Amino acid sequence: MTDIAPVAQARASAAPVLTVAGLTTLYKTRRGEVTAVDNLDLAVQGSEIFGLVGESGSGKSTAIRSIIRLLPKSSARIAAGSVRLGEIDLLALSEAEMRRVRGARMGMVFQDPMTSLNPVMTVGEQIGESLRYHGVGRTEARSRTLETMSLVGIPEVSRRYGAHPHELSGGLRQRVAIAMALVGSPEILLADEPTTALDVTIQDQILKLLVSLRDELGMSVILVTHDLGVVAQTCQRVAVMYAGSIVEVGPVKTVFANPAHPYTRGLLASLPRMGEGRRRLRVIAGSPPDIGALPSGCPFRDRCPMAIAACAEVRPLLEAHGPDHRVACIRHAELVPLAEPLPEALP
Amino acid sequence: MTGASVARARSSLWLTFRDLPSSLTVGLILVGLIVLVALVGPILLSTDPTALHLEDALLPPSTAHFLGTDNFGRDVLVRIIYGASTDLQIGLFCVVPPMIIGATLGGLAGFYGGWLDIILMRLADVVVAFPFFVLVIAIVAVLGPGLTNMYIAVAIVGWTAYARLIRGEVLVAKQADYVNAARVLGYRDGRILLRHLLPNVAGQALVFATSDFVLDILLGSSLGFLGLGARAPAPEWGVMIADGRNFITQAAWTTAFPGLAIVIVALAFSLLGDGLADVLRVEDRR
Amino acid sequence: MTSGLSTTQPILAVEHVSKTFPVSQGFLSTLQLRRERLHAVTDVSFELAQGETFGLVGESGCGKSTLARLIVQLHRPDSGRILFRGVDRSGLSGAARRKARPQIQMVFQDPYSSLNPRMSIGSALAEPLRVHHIVAGAEVGAEVTRLLDRVGLPRGVADRFPRELSGGQRQRVGIARALSVRPELVVADEAVSGLDVSIRAQVLDLLADLHDELGLTVLFISHDLSVVEFLSDRVGVMYLGRLVELAPARELFAAPGHPYTVGLMAAIPSIDPAVRTATAAVRGELPSPIHPPSGCVFRTRCPLAQAICATPPPQVQLRPGHWAACHFATDVNATARARADPAATPPADALP
Numbered sequence: 001m002t003d004i005a006p007v008a009q010a011r012a013s014a015a016p017v018l019t020v021a022g023l024t025t026l027y028k029t030r031r032g033e034v035t036a037v038d039n040l041d042l043a044v045q046g047s048e049i050f051g052l053v054g055e056s057g058s059g060k061s062t063a064i065r066s067i068i069r070l071l072p073k074s075s076a077r078i079a080a081g082s083v084r085l086g087e088i089d090l091l092a093l094s095e096a097e098m099r100r101v102r103g104a105r106m107g108m109v110f111q112d113p114m115t116s117l118n119p120v121m122t123v124g125e126q127i128g129e130s131l132r133y134h135g136v137g138r139t140e141a142r143s144r145t146l147e148t149m150s151l152v153g154i155p156e157v158s159r160r161y162g163a164h165p166h167e168l169s170g171g172l173r174q175r176v177a178i179a180m181a182l183v184g185s186p187e188i189l190l191a192d193e194p195t196t197a198l199d200v201t202i203q204d205q206i207l208k209l210l211v212s213l214r215d216e217l218g219m220s221v222i223l224v225t226h227d228l229g230v231v232a233q234t235c236q237r238v239a240v241m242y243a244g245s246i247v248e249v250g251p252v253k254t255v256f257a258n259p260a261h262p263y264t265r266g267l268l269a270s271l272p273r274m275g276e277g278r279r280r281l282r283v284i285a286g287s288p289p290d291i292g293a294l295p296s297g298c299p300f301r302d303r304c305p306m307a308i309a310a311c312a313e314v315r316p317l318l319e320a321h322g323p324d325h326r327v328a329c330i331r332h333a334e335l336v337p338l339a340e341p342l343p344e345a346l347p
Numbered sequence: 348m349t350g351a352s353v354a355r356a357r358s359s360l361w362l363t364f365r366d367l368p369s370s371l372t373v374g375l376i377l378v379g380l381i382v383l384v385a386l387v388g389p390i391l392l393s394t395d396p397t398a399l400h401l402e403d404a405l406l407p408p409s410t411a412h413f414l415g416t417d418n419f420g421r422d423v424l425v426r427i428i429y430g431a432s433t434d435l436q437i438g439l440f441c442v443v444p445p446m447i448i449g450a451t452l453g454g455l456a457g458f459y460g461g462w463l464d465i466i467l468m469r470l471a472d473v474v475v476a477f478p479f480f481v482l483v484i485a486i487v488a489v490l491g492p493g494l495t496n497m498y499i500a501v502a503i504v505g506w507t508a509y510a511r512l513i514r515g516e517v518l519v520a521k522q523a524d525y526v527n528a529a530r531v532l533g534y535r536d537g538r539i540l541l542r543h544l545l546p547n548v549a550g551q552a553l554v555f556a557t558s559d560f561v562l563d564i565l566l567g568s569s570l571g572f573l574g575l576g577a578r579a580p581a582p583e584w585g586v587m588i589a590d591g592r593n594f595i596t597q598a599a600w601t602t603a604f605p606g607l608a609i610v611i612v613a614l615a616f617s618l619l620g621d622g623l624a625d626v627l628r629v630e631d632r633r
Numbered sequence: 634m635t636s637g638l639s640t641t642q643p644i645l646a647v648e649h650v651s652k653t654f655p656v657s658q659g660f661l662s663t664l665q666l667r668r669e670r671l672h673a674v675t676d677v678s679f680e681l682a683q684g685e686t687f688g689l690v691g692e693s694g695c696g697k698s699t700l701a702r703l704i705v706q707l708h709r710p711d712s713g714r715i716l717f718r719g720v721d722r723s724g725l726s727g728a729a730r731r732k733a734r735p736q737i738q739m740v741f742q743d744p745y746s747s748l749n750p751r752m753s754i755g756s757a758l759a760e761p762l763r764v765h766h767i768v769a770g771a772e773v774g775a776e777v778t779r780l781l782d783r784v785g786l787p788r789g790v791a792d793r794f795p796r797e798l799s800g801g802q803r804q805r806v807g808i809a810r811a812l813s814v815r816p817e818l819v820v821a822d823e824a825v826s827g828l829d830v831s832i833r834a835q836v837l838d839l840l841a842d843l844h845d846e847l848g849l850t851v852l853f854i855s856h857d858l859s860v861v862e863f864l865s866d867r868v869g870v871m872y873l874g875r876l877v878e879l880a881p882a883r884e885l886f887a888a889p890g891h892p893y894t895v896g897l898m899a900a901i902p903s904i905d906p907a908v909r910t911a912t913a914a915v916r917g918e919l920p921s922p923i924h925p926p927s928g929c930v931f932r933t934r935c936p937l938a939q940a941i942c943a944t945p946p947p948q949v950q951l952r953p954g955h956w957a958a959c960h961f962a963t964d965v966n967a968t969a970r971a972r973a974d975p976a977a978t979p980p981a982d983a984l985p
Contacts, residue, residue: 055829169918199692200856201915204900208913226830229902233909252906270834271904272863275886281834281863287799288829303831524747528807531705532761532814533734542760546751 016043017220018067018188023081025059025066027291033077034292036062038244040081041318044188049214049221051235051252053228055267055288059244060224064190067222068108069098085188103130107181111193113173117165117180124149124161127179134184148183149176151216153209171202175209182213188220195230207234228267232256237324240264243289243299246318250325260327260335262304298329306331371622377615385435388428396421396429396582405598415600417591419580423600427608429582434564434612437494437576437583441563442556444502449509450545450552456510457517458540468514471507479504483566484575492575494567501563508559509552516548523547550627557620561613568609584609642719643680644818644850645704645737650677650713652699656923671922673699675874676713681818686844686851688865688882690858690897694919695871697854698742701822704852705739706730717818735765735814742823744803748795754781754806755791761813780809785839801832808839812847820852825860837863858901862886867954870894873922873930880955890949890957890965893931929959937961 025037037059044050054060065071067083069090083090085105090098102108110116118126128145136144142161149157152175165173174194181189191210195203211234214221223235231238232252239249240261248261259265266284286303298316301307310330318326321333329335400420408415414423456464474482486500520526521544529539568585570576577583584605591601653670674696681687691697702708704715706722714721722733741747748757758777762768768776781788784805795803804824811819821840825833841864844851855861861868861882868885870878870893878891889895899914917934920926926933932942941960949962959965 055831171918199919200858201692201896201900201913202918204902204915205913207902208911212911227902228830229904232904232906233902256904256906267830268904270830272834272837272859273904274859274862274898274901276862279863281838283834283838284831287801287832524741524743525749527702527707528739528741528747528810529749530707531734531737531739532764532810533731534760534764535731538764543749543752547749 017046017048017085018044018222019082019084020063020067021082021084023063023066023083024079025062025071026077026079027062028075028077029292031292035244036076036291037066038315040244040246042239042246042249044220044222045236046220047214047218048237049210049223049235051231051238052222052224052241053226053231053238054241055226057243057288057291058241059291060241061192062244063241064108064192064222064224068102068106068190070108100134103184103186104134105184105186105188107184107186107189109174109177109181109189109191109194112197113170113177114165114197116177117173119165122162122164123168123176127176127183130180130184144183145179148179151213152176152179152182153205154179169202170198171205174198174202174206178206178209178213182217182219185217186219188222190222190224192224193226194223196225196227203230210234228256228271240267243294244291245299245315245328247300247329248325248327249318250322250327254322254325258322258325260321260325260332261300261329262306262331262335263300265335266303266305306334368622368625370618371626374615374618374620374622377611378619381431381612381615382435384428385431389432392425392428394422394425396426397580405594405601407598408600414604415598417587417601418594418598423587423604426582426587427584427605430584430587430605430608433577433581433583434567434609437497437567438560438564438612438616440494440498441501441505441566442560444498445505446509446552446556446559448502449506449511450513450549452506453510453513454517454540454544454548457514458521458536458544464514467510471510474504474507477504480566480569484570484573487570487575492570492578494577497567497570497576501566505559505563508555512552512555513548516551517544520544520547550623554620554624554627557616557623561616564609564612641683644683644718645681645852646716646719647677647679647700647704648714648716650700650703650710650715651675652696652703652708652711669923672874672925673922674703674710675925677871677874677876678713679869679876679879681850681852684848684850685866686853686864688861688868689852689854689871690856690861690868691871692856692897692919694873694922696874697856697871698822700871701739701820701852701854705737705820706734732765735761735816737818737820738811738814738816740804740807740811740819740821740824742826744800744807744827745795747807748803750795752794753791754793754795754798757806758791758809758813761810765814767814776813780813783812783843784809785835799832801828801836804828804832804836805839808836808843812843816849818850818852820854822854823856824853826855826857833860840864858886858898870897873920873925875930875958877931877959878955878957880951880957884952884955888951890951890955890962891931891959892935892937892961892965894957895965896934896936931959937965 020040020042023037023040024035026033027036040063042050052060052063062071062076066078067090071078078091081091085101090101093101124142124145127148128141131141131144132138146157146161149160154160154172154175165176168176195206198206207230210221210223213219223230225231235252237250238252238255239246240255240263241247242263248255248259248264255264256268259268263284266282269282270284272281284303289299295302295312297312297314298304298307301311304311308331316328316330318328319332321327398421403416403420404418406412406416412422412424414427416422417426452467456467482504483500486503487496490496490499526539526543529543567576567583568588571583571585572589577586587605588602591598591605595602652674653672656669656671677700689697689700699708703710709723714723717736722730725733755777758780759773762773762776763770777791778788781790786802786805786809790798790802798806824840825836828836837860840851843849851864853861853864865882868880868882869876870891872893878885878889878894880890885894886898889898896915899910915934920930920933928943929935929946932938935942939960946958946960948956948958950956951962957965
């Protein structure tokens, strides 16, 4: 009984860095508003790399753009929910207040380093710009810029400081983009498909860099990707998105070893694996959903091998499937745990 | 065709129509009306627009002459209606030949490149080096005044704009994999150019043609005004303005209404062009 | 080149093919008076046996797409030759060349640019049938339906335009168009790279079925080793314009002989979260293809590089049908190779 206090303390210090509750984002289209992100809940812990994985149209990019409020105002609208970073609700901030949060407390890395960097500014100026904006002096901004550049593994920093983006390779440009996001020492980094435009050996380097930065700086990361391998190699926890909702969330090891949603199972089975040669990829039928025309009830039911009549009635909510493992499927309890990952995959 | 596919085709036609930008719809209706007036007007009126009635000279607009009469007593409205067919004809003959010549040469230059491209584009550079109006006027002056010579002059000068436009579009479009696929499938160059490239590059040229059409009507009117295009007493809007300018203080209607006619035609075609450009943008985005 | 698979004439023979491109013909390069050239493909040789699926893998800039375009005659090689059934098709011209084209077809990477946006799917599929008189005029409609069925598309797609189709559907149309002229060899250049995971799996299964049912020879090009291994009988690995290793698919993955292949395999993020490494598999970045390194082109990033690597590497035969262009090929994965060799592995029941 005497150690209740330390446990409580540990709990308190384990409060999430970022908590998203009931986030709902709508897009305006010609045929009215469609729900791109539907009632999304997630919590990112300190020093955690949290994976958000899904196919096109799953709402994963819209979700993190809603979190950092970088959606086009003319076509998108956050209709409900809260995004708490520490004590503040980001959705309640004014645009000016939000600008102070971006860069200082929250950084973002985009998919295409060529278009996310300004072609006419030197790399050093761009990295230091957010520091200068947040009131850091010129000399200090320069030294912190150089420091961050070497932190992200850019060789010959003093020479690269004056380089323009087009003089750098794709991998180096993405390192510059990461340095831009990190220079203000944010608590959380949002990365939207940061390695999708890169070659596999360079992707490998950038992913290892993200992991080592998390280890050194203790920041949290939300990593949006379509690549389950990227999640397996970098994240502690993962949320699988489908048609704007999270259908399964849990520790990476649990979800990959024992996927509890038919969609997650299907995705994992769709991957060719090295060393296994040719086999049938037990394919998920149909195409990723059109968020403007979802079926009633469970949005996955028209592609789901386990769908029953009840699936058409209500959209399933996330329910506990195991420790820290939740899934939105009314039949999740019937899914037999996979003793061996995907035994059907063997020849 | 099955009933279902007919229904689908009909509903998609309706959708397409509903999704058209309003500028295109309005432009189409206006252009349609103008063409109707030009074609049907002279038949219904059966009045000679050149006959003189000196006793009725310079009458202000009234119920007998809605837009008044000019210094020879000719009804301004009647002359504007007759003038419509002349001016539309000017627009058509000043746009279509240069467009065909330019699109053909530009398409070949862009598709084949090499010496053909170099020669054609240098030739176009030489033509473009002179101001358009000056060159057209010079050529008409050499050939002699008259509409036919004006069409020849515009064709000699005007193809360059279409050639450059189409060449640029072809240079981009021929990189597309559907063109590579057509080559790999063993299609003739002619088929690739006509069936695959032309439909994908013609849109911008058509948009340009609508603004060119307006400019050419203005050109026709200017040349008419200078006495190098349509000759008096032919009912042509530029000629009408030129004739009326001596009486502009006493009888503004003799110049104002032909001027207004030019403005309406210009508006109709630029709306059409804008709308067309919008439609093409939407299609390309997908 | 030993293919180790076939004693008959190969369907395709690529012989010492090189291709360079001029780098920007702008004003400045004219001033420099020195025309720099990008070395896209350098001295590549390999053969395809009838009916096999040959995978070509490598990262961007390795020359795999240029090689594909050389094979389908969208480019001409600077040197070397490409023989289809013993015939160098670059010698053909005019009508003979157009008639020969259907023998080799291509499926393109980008399903959004590979279909003419102003042509319905039905006419896009009917056109090659008519041009090459594949079927009688009256049969064209039925053949289009057959093609749509074959690639798993609903028949109603024929009336639609490309913009009304999803990426996966468009890629199926691209495959159907390639098949329409009954080719003997299909070159698929990153044909599944732009697709979502679930759609990619559908298209991969389709390609595998088509290969099995039609007896097609397939050259499958991808940056994704796992996808290449899924489909291929043999695999060639390219790096900076060179073919650096060639092996039967299983053996390549079990016992790679080139340090680049080893690095490429290790760089692919495994979907097993239990297998994680802290350091990147291959260090550094791709050197410039305008001024490639002398000798072995991989030496600037290779963990095994020594002074000798500045000289051109030999093509080391590791096993029949498996070679690697590396000075240290025999050392790269001796242990792994021993394990892959069934003769060297003790029977499972002999283990304690």
